[in-house]
Amino acid sequence: MSEPLLSPGPPARRPVLSVVLLVGWLLWAVSAWWASPRQVDVAWLDRDLAAGRVSGWDRAQGWIDDGVFLGGIAQARTDRHGATIVWTTPGGQTRAVDLGADGTGPGSRLDGYTTRLTAVRPPGVDPGGPAPVLAVAVSVLAMAVGLVWLVALVTGPPPRHGTRWFWFWLGLLPPFGLGVLAWLYAECWRPPTGRIDRHSGLLGLAWGFAVGLVLSVVTIGLRAALGGNVVPGG
Structure with missing residues (x-):
């Protein structure tokens, strides 16, 4: 008999996916900060x-x-x-x-x-300078990371710490794409505990809104304290 879809057991580690997403996110984060x-x-x-x-x-x-x-x-x-x-x-x-x-x-x-x-x-x-090219590169990197993560979320094994809808809404967490990092930690890096937490999509939406709001306020505060050159933004 095949293993039930939600049975406990060691989660798929997906080391290659983890490295690809982490490297892509780091490249995007550095490029976005610079540009x-x-x-x-x-x-x-x-x-x-x-x-x-x-x-x-x-x-x-x-x-x-x-x-x-x-x-x-x-x-x-x-x-x-x-x-x-x-x-x-x-x-x-x-x-x-x-x-x-x-x-x-x-x-x-x-x-x-x-x-x-x-x-x-x-x-x-x-129009031919590095600034417009960097702006395009930032958008392309963000789209690539988001697409890889979304395909992994939809086609991969069921998440262990929330439903797919939970991670979908949390993965869209602005700013900085921190929701993708949270998914990487919880679903790829966190040691298995034998427990499955089926957090709902509604909870993911609420968490995404609340944490995004807090991060936005913190960013504004850091920009006021450290200056726009250290914490950039339009």
Whole structure:
């Protein structure tokens, strides 16, 4: 007689899958941290201008973050009347400074920096530079990790510490894709205990919402404490 679907026993270790997902997640996390836009002060712009580290720039008003939930990074909403100056560096980073508090008319500090930047190069973040390429790479890595994890979740053995729906909702946990790491630990790395916890999809949805909210608040706090260069984000 075949073994019952939910009978206790050692879980599938899946070492190759574990390594692939972990390496993919690490590559995504490092790339996303590097490529995410950084809100900095005007001193950064002065230093980058003086050192010739402005490979492209534009004016913007707000951010487009439609792809952030799926692992992408925020993009500047370019606007020739915007009060935010966004620029890219040769290393592929994107930085931004909001000069709207100083006024936006002729003779304002925003106007002065726009003139200086135009003298260096015309407005428009260089489409062939490393920053756009990195942004695409971040999205591709996020999609690849998510797809591999989803296929493993759907086609693999039944989870031992929750239903598939529980892990589906928890796996979407923003930010940072930490739900995938939680699944790796619980289903691939955690030593077997002979116990099966059938947590429901509703519980996974609730946990995902609650933990995601806490992590978002913590991220905002860390950004305020450490600065936008250490904890980037649009």
